[in-house]
Amino acid sequence: MMNRIYFDNAATTAMDPLVLESMMPYLGQQFGNASSIHSYGREARTAVEQSRKLLAEHLHVKPGELFFTGGGTESTTTVIHCAVRDLGVRHIITSPIEHHATLYNVQFLQSLGLIQISYVELTQDGHIDLVDLEQKLASSKEKTLVSLMHANNEIGNITDIVYVGELCEKYQALFHSDTVQTMAHFHLDLKKTKTHFVSASAHKFHGPKGSGLLYINHDVQIKPLIHGGGQERNMRAGTENVAGIVGFAKAFELSMEHHHEDAVYIRFLKDSMLEKLRESLPDIQFNGDTSERSLYTVLNAAFPLNERSEMLSIQLDIAGICVSGGSACSSGAQGGSHVIKALHPGKSLVPIRFSFSKHNTIAEIETVVSKISEFL
Numbered sequence: 001m002m003n004r005i006y007f008d009n010a011a012t013t014a015m016d017p018l019v020l021e022s023m024m025p026y027l028g029q030q031f032g033n034a035s036s037i038h039s040y041g042r043e044a045r046t047a048v049e050q051s052r053k054l055l056a057e058h059l060h061v062k063p064g065e066l067f068f069t070g071g072g073t074e075s076t077t078t079v080i081h082c083a084v085r086d087l088g089v090r091h092i093i094t095s096p097i098e099h100h101a102t103l104y105n106v107q108f109l110q111s112l113g114l115i116q117i118s119y120v121e122l123t124q125d126g127h128i129d130l131v132d133l134e135q136k137l138a139s140s141k142e143k144t145l146v147s148l149m150h151a152n153n154e155i156g157n158i159t160d161i162v163y164v165g166e167l168c169e170k171y172q173a174l175f176h177s178d179t180v181q182t183m184a185h186f187h188l189d190l191k192k193t194k195t196h197f198v199s200a201s202a203h204k205f206h207g208p209k210g211s212g213l214l215y216i217n218h219d220v221q222i223k224p225l226i227h228g229g230g231q232e233r234n235m236r237a238g239t240e241n242v243a244g245i246v247g248f249a250k251a252f253e254l255s256m257e258h259h260h261e262d263a264v265y266i267r268f269l270k271d272s273m274l275e276k277l278r279e280s281l282p283d284i285q286f287n288g289d290t291s292e293r294s295l296y297t298v299l300n301a302a303f304p305l306n307e308r309s310e311m312l313s314i315q316l317d318i319a320g321i322c323v324s325g326g327s328a329c330s331s332g333a334q335g336g337s338h339v340i341k342a343l344h345p346g347k348s349l350v351p352i353r354f355s356f357s358k359h360n361t362i363a364e365i366e367t368v369v370s371k372i373s374e375f376l
């Protein structure tokens with residue numbers, strides 16, 4: 001097989017061999033059910049609780065505020081449904097560029113007549129308009145949940161969730177943030193963010209798929225979404241995915257250990273790609289903000305629409321270069337991205353998302369830019 005180049009790390013990342021190694025015992029000899037009281041069960045329980053403790057220390061929360069789930073989508077679904085069902089939320093303020101895990105859930109609850117949705121305005125470069133958010137909070141008459149992601153998975157823009165948390169406190173709204181693209185990529189002090197709920201997912205930082213985290217602040221009490229057992233202190237029924245939980249914590253720990261040098265290196269890759277694309281294609285544009293207020297892992301280029309640019313992601317795939325034409329978490333279809341549509345309504349540009357990890361190299365950037373210039 002030809003050597004492939006993987007520039008789709010916002011869709012998922014390669015699992016770190018050390019993460020796999022940490023998980024192996026729980027897929028093999030230490031296969032116990034964490035709810036069993038015998039020695040096999042106790043081994044599994046210890047692994048789960050040690051993982052929770054490690055994460056709680058890093059995130060500056062209590063272990064009792066963290067719940068393991070089956071991924072980012074499940075964490076977000078739990079928050080949105082339970083906030084409406086258990087906390088009397090009747091108004092959800094969100095943005096048109098959230099992940100579908102948020103948008104489809106709020107739209108479903110709206111279709112049942114249970115809530116009203118307000119979509120916060122975006123600025124020119126795709127940031128949340130914080131003045132509009134405050135106006136919407138100030139004029140909200142009903143119990144409100146704000147659900148805004150920390151960083152956008154398609155364009156990379158980062159929202160100041162410390163400030164959003166303060167606004168929510170001022171107007172007594174609940175605050176949920178999808179931190180799927182930022183957890184273990186940035187230092188997150190959840191106490192400082194004044195969030196009530198946070199969603200995260202291990203496979204975005206070299207951990208296993210199907211392993212998620214949900215933070216629920218002690219001040220809020222919700223009932224489980226999934227019933228059928230007393231696991232996760234009665235919050236999430238179902239036998240714990242012990243290996244997945246151990247993998248979550250290990251991936252998190254490894255990411256934070258090398259966080260600074262990895263972040264500097266990956267930002268260098270992103271900036272080099274941006275510069276090289278500009279040099280070889282003077283009419284290229286970029287979706288979202290490409291400055292410091294964006295993920296160092298994501299660069300979303302907008303190519304002028306023509307017969308060749310329309311075929312670009314397919315051509316790159318044929319050449320062994322894996323990128324995303326929007327968000328691979330959803331359709332992956334070129335031009336079909338709800339984020340790009342919300343950002344540039346009516347504009348005909350071909351968006352391609354390049355997303356990097358510590359495994360990428362500058363030589364790969366050079367190859368990809370030269371292939372793109374060749375195709376176009």
Ligand SMILES: Cc1ncc(COP(=O)(O)O)c(C=O)c1O
Pocket residue numbers: 010011070071072073074099101149151152153178180181200201202210211212329
């Ligand atoms: C911002 C964001 N939220 C949520 C999700 C869903 O997470 P998961 O794949 O763990 O369900 C993704 C990607 O998959 C994402 O990028």
